[in-house]
Amino acid sequence: MEIPKLIDVDAHVVEPPTLWSSRLPERLRESGPRIVYAPKGDVQLVDGKYVERPGTEGPDVAWWAYEDTWTQIKRYVAAAGVPADEVTNEGVTYEDMRPGCWIPSERIADMEVNGVEAQMCFPNYPRFCGQIFLWGKDRELALHSVQAYNDWMVEEWCGSSGGRLIPLCLIPLWDVDLAVAELRRNAARGVRAVAFSELPAYLGLPSLHSRYWDPFFAACEETGTVLSMHIGSGTRTPQTSADAPGAVGATIIFGNSVASMTDFLFSGVLHRFPRLKLLYAEAQIGWVPYLLERVDDVWETHRGWAKGQDQCPEPPSTYYYRQITSCFFKDHVGVELLDRVGLDNATFETDYPHQDGTWPRSREAAAEQFGHLDEEAVRKIARGNAIRLLGLDLPV
Known part of the structure; x- marks a missing residue:
């Protein structure tokens, strides 16, 4: 059947240059996040973190400066419409990217081209869960920066969209x-x-096992707020060796989501908070059936020593089917295993404007992967499951 308009649960926004400088208290603006134009620089991975500094010659690119950290806006995070061979990890300017990367009205126009009715966007510069502010030295500045981002997200990015941009x-x-x-x-x-x-x-x-986060999970459950976890939001990504090409890490990064879901299933969090909902973004779904088989087997077979049943009185897969949703955009294998992934546990995404994204052919990508399924299944994956999960006022 024809793919209906999509509800996209994982896209990204390139933060506009004045987001923080226009919202932070004046005394904090000189050290808060701000755009500086300077030559491209080198990127090094040091203790699991990317460390960057501007160069001394060449054309200027856009840098986010925050306290003593510098971060280029890189081509691969603003790659919509750029041929694959031209996508690099070098810095760009705002003029080099599609306006839909950072201007709400232009984003909606690009959504129209792509057959997307509503879209939820993860951050870029603050990292996928705002961890750049965790690393800040000035806690007052960090808190104001988090709040400024949220105010911008609600009031500016989503506020004039008529519900088409979903706040995260x-x-x-x-x-x-x-x-x-x-x-x-x-x-x-x-x-x-x-x-x-x-x-x-x-x-x-x-960790999840410490119960430190329980008040936060309780508040999520009480308010109906979905805990949304993007792949890579642990910052440290799987690596096989220092000399392995980037393709290795890009392939096995879903291992972080495997680890995370296993942690949640055995930690007791989902047992203590049975109405808490989790969303795994950009992790794909093909790995889920084997993980569920394995966690249930470990829970039963190794019950004498592994302590899997201490906080998890029911088979772990029980909590998955009740409380966890994953999204995908390139996963034929996952669709073939959909009966074990769970028809109600899968949603679709576009990853706009990242290089991995499928814009402007996301509905074609959806049709290729799950367009052969029956009408109910297509509608659930394309939009129905996301509408239910996020409580959106949209027709299924």
Whole structure:
């Protein structure tokens, strides 16, 4: 059947240059996130973090400067409409990218071209769960920066879209009480999704097993806020060796989502908060059936020593089917295993404007992968499951 208009649960926004400089208190603007034009520089991976500095010659590109950190806006995060051979990790300017990357009205125009009715966008510069502010030295500045991003997200990015852009907010990751307060502040104005790290321990934060995050999870459950975790939001990505090409890490990065889901299933979080909903973004779905088979087998077979049943009194797959949704955009294998992934547990995405994205042919990509399914299945994956998960006022 023809693919209906999509509800896209994972796209990205390139933050506009004045987002923070127009919203932070004046005394904080000189050290808060701001755009500086300077020559391209080198990027190095140091202790799991990318460290960048501007160069000394060549054409200027757009840099985000925040305290003593520098980050180029790179071509591959603003790659919509750019031929694959021309997509690199070098810096660009705002003039080099499609206006839909950062201007709301232009984004909606690009959504129209792509057959997307509504779209939820993860951040780019602050990283996928706002961890750049976790690394900030000035906690007052970091908190104001998180709040400024959320105000911009609700009021400017989504505010004039007529519900077509779905707000996704950040939390101050360094303090669970502040996180709860910010979650509630945004939920009170209609926000129903919050970005979180798939592996908080990778960020040096308390693990899911510590129960430190329980007040935050309780607030998510109470407000109906979906805990949204983008692949790579643990920052540290799987690597096989220092000399392996980037293609290796890009292939196996879904391993982080495997680890995260296993952590959630055995931690007892989903047992203690049975109405808490999780969304895994850009992780694809083909790996899910084997993980569910394995966690259930470990839960049963190794019950004498592995402590899998201590916080997880039911087979782990029970919690998955009840509370977890994943999204995909390139996964024929996952569609073939859809009966085990769960028809109600799968949603679609476009990843606009990243290089991996399918714009402007996302509905064609959807048709190629699941257009052969029956009408109910197509509608659930393309839009129905996302509408239900996020409580959207849209027809299924």
